[in-house]
Structures are given as structure tokens and as C-alpha cells.
Amino acid sequence: MADFLEILTHGRRLKAQVKELELDELKDVIAKLQKIAEEREAEAEAEEAAQAERLAKIEAIRKQLEEDGISVDELNALEGATPRRKRAPRPPKYQIEVDGEMITWTGQGRTPKAIKEKLDQGHSLEEFLIEQ
Known part of the structure; x- marks a missing residue:
């Protein structure tokens, strides 16, 4: 796999490997690579949009907490306020x-x-x- 990537990313090596291809085959390979690149771009954009939406939701919640007079420290304090209790060992039966x-x-x-x-x-x- 490393050899394949080395050939693909090196101009002269790639040219040497595809010189046996007919022009139609070369155009087909280029089209397939272009399609893969477009899919990757779409995935990156979708991930970026999801992250932006998540950050917007976090900001909205932070503003709502601020309006209600609740600090993030208070929320964090609540997290540790109710420690889980270990149940008492069962008596032998x-x-x-x-x-x-x-x-x-x-x-x-x-x-x-x-x-x-x-x-x-x-x-x-x-x-x-x-x-x-």
C-alpha cells in the first residue's frame, strides 16, 4: 500500500505507471479520482457544518444559563453532588x-x-x- 501511495503522490513515477494506459482509460481513472475527491470534500463540509451546529447549540445553552443566573461551575458542582453509593453486601442466606x-x-x-x-x-x- 505504501508503494501505491508513493507512486500516486510522485509525479514522474505516476507518469511512468500510466504510460501504458490508453487515453480513454486514463480519463476514466481521472474521473474516478475526481469523484473520490468530491466525496471527500462533501464529507468534510458536512462534518464542518455539524460541528458549527453543535457549537451554536452550546452557545445557546450557555446564554440561557447566563440569563437564568446559573454558572457552569454550579453545573459541574452538581455532577459530583450525588456520588453513587455502594449497596450494602447481601446477608448470607x-x-x-x-x-x-x-x-x-x-x-x-x-x-x-x-x-x-x-x-x-x-x-x-x-x-x-x-x-x-
């Missing part, structure tokens, strides 16, 4: 004793190996409920 060690489980997430083994042996989950 099930427990099983294995080799003198109590293994607890909330009922969510992966089932502990000891409880899973007992369930596979035919025990029911209700047997491991923690009584409250």
Missing part, C-alpha cells in the same frame, strides 16, 4: 459446615463447591437455609 468451617452463600453468583456437591447428592437447597 445459606450455610454449610465442612470440616469445622462454616461456608455461607447469599444465593446469588456461583454456588459454593460444598453446597453444589450436596445438591448433586440429592439434598435440597432448603436444608442449608439460615434460620432467622
Whole structure:
């Protein structure tokens, strides 16, 4: 790809590469390149217009805030005013004793190996409920 771009952007190399083309073929290549260039220009103009529209909207909002007596700093302060709270850990719902060690489980997430083994042996989950 780098070689292709090097040929395309270098005048003498490009001339050497297209000397085998017939005039009609050369005009066709030129037309295709021109079409690509026009598409790129249209895309750039559309992007520029979208950016200008975005800036205009931002400016309108800034003016409205200014008219209402609200500063940007106040808006930024609101952003940090309500920090997300971590939820409290769930209390264990099930427990099983294995080799003198109590293994607890909330009922969510992966089932502990000891409880899973007992369930596979035919025990029911209700047997491991923690009584409250």
C-alpha cells in the first residue's frame, strides 16, 4: 500500500505507471479520482457544518444559563453532588459446615463447591437455609 501511495503522490513515477494506459482509460481513472475527491470534500463540509451546529447549540445553552443566573461551575458542582453509593453486601442466606468451617452463600453468583456437591447428592437447597 505504501508503494501505491508513493507512486500516486510522485509525479514522474505516476507518469511512468500510466504510460501504458490508453487515453480513454486514463480519463476514466481521472474521473474516478475526481469523484473520490468530491466525496471527500462533501464529507468534510458536512462534518464542518455539524460541528458549527453543535457549537451554536452550546452557545445557546450557555446564554440561557447566563440569563437564568446559573454558572457552569454550579453545573459541574452538581455532577459530583450525588456520588453513587455502594449497596450494602447481601446477608448470607445459606450455610454449610465442612470440616469445622462454616461456608455461607447469599444465593446469588456461583454456588459454593460444598453446597453444589450436596445438591448433586440429592439434598435440597432448603436444608442449608439460615434460620432467622
